[in-house]
Amino acid sequence: MESTLLLFVLSLGIGGCWGFAVEGYAGSSIIIKCKYKDEHRDQNKYFCKDDAIGGKYLCDTQIQTEGNKGWQTKGRFSLYDNTDGGFLKVIMRNLTKSDEGKYWCGVQKTFLDDYTEVNLKVKEGKEEVYRVSGYVGDDITIKCKYEDTNKHKSKYLCKNTAVGCEDRIRTDRKDQWESRDRFSLYDDTTGGFFMINITKVTEEDYGTYWCALDEPPSNDSKVSVDQFKTIQLDVHTGSPVVLPVSMTIVVLGFGIVFFICVMCQKRRGREPSFNHSGTVQDNDRARAPTDGVYEEIQDTSISVYALAQLPTNPSCDPTYSTVQLHTSPGGDPSYSTVQLPADPSEDPGYASGTFQKIPSSETS
Structure with a gap:
């Protein structure tokens, strides 16, 4: 690796020695920029690491320009001389703890190089x-x-x-x-x-x-x-x-038909009746509460469960009628009425009934 001899005068150096601290993380990269004077735009630049061994102030050159104004790359180092902005841009990749130390951004001159000191610290971390x-x-x-x-x-x-x-x-x-x-x-x-x-x-x-x-x-x-x-x-x-659109429609159609058939089969041959507590029961046996879908209605004094078992397709069983509940807050909150055909005599299979909310003290 090439080395550059650094000459110091009164610990500052005639060319100008400025120390700046920068930090990077192990395993990641860092982008360092060093400013130089306008009159140095056409000079070659370099980036080296201080290697003061045995009292000799040497700087191991990591990368340098060679008259090319574009990017230069050498190992883990890349360098770009931005002559328009008047600064040197250096990229160090895959940092390690051994990269810590003192570096110099240098400008080659006939007698004494101009340089800027950069002190790099590498911290533990993950990019x-x-x-x-x-x-x-x-x-x-x-x-x-x-x-x-x-x-x-x-x-x-x-x-x-x-x-x-x-x-x-x-x-x-x-x-x-x-x-x-x-x-x-x-x-x-x-x-x-x-x-x-x-x-x-x-x-x-x-x-x-x-x-x-x-x-x-x-x-x-x-x-x-x-x-x-x-x-x-x-x-x-x-x-x-x-998935093609046609195939999606076919699969969806089969699924809907299958679901309707299953629901109709479950409903066929059963007629709902309502007891005074507001739960739906089969004629043959009482259904357990876990058999249906519940919606809990929260109130300051009551907690009522209403269980509704309605067919997916009402046309599957003509003995069903639509249940409509009060939606107007002004009505009686204790009751909901089943709406029946205008003339009950047309179908003797229908029966009327009412829902009554049971106070929480009586439902336990």
Whole structure:
């Protein structure tokens, strides 16, 4: 591994030595940004780890630019020189405790390099990965929440590739849609989230994404860290298994017919009569309360159960008539009347009856 000799003058260094603390979690990644001077835009940059052994101040270079203005990748490190923003962007992946220590964002110069000190601390923890899935051709929506203190920051979505994390879309617009190709982003500052839409998903969209808050470094704070959430997008080929509509109708029809037949068979040959407690009984034997469907009516002084056994299809047995209960609160709350045909003489099989609510003191 290449090493860079660091020269110090009065412990600060002529090139400028600024120490900034950053934190990451074991097993996850971290995005570090280092600000540099405008006049250094065309210089090569590097990111190295301090290796002060035997009194020699050496810095093991982890990754560096080589005249290429795009992403550079080496092992677990990726680097991007943002000349427009005037900062160096470094990604460290799969952090371990051994990654802790002092690093330098450096700018190569003829005599003395300009550098910024970064102190990395790695904490124990586990990276949360949010999984989103869809089929080729689907439209997919990803929603990322953020704290109210971050509403002023720019938002972006990038995809992790072999060379780095490449932007798919980003915006600094608030409460407005931003579109780029098949990607759209809306920053809802009121709801505290930003939403990304991906239309007509392809197999190439499969992979790991970061929905992130952009935290650019400044002249006052030369080092910053972007906050992000990890999204795993799974894209499936083919289409979801859907039962054909015709088959669904046939199955549903058979089920309804079967249910009606069963209910008619249970009702056939039995005629209900009502006792004074308001429960339905067979002519041959009393039915246990657990045989029916109960509805409990709550009142300040009473608790009454009413059991109704009515046919699913009244046409299956013509000896039944419809039971109608009072719905008007102004009626007598103690009784409900069975409505019978206008002329009872037409069918001698009908009988009249009444329901009476029994006070709770008498039902025990």
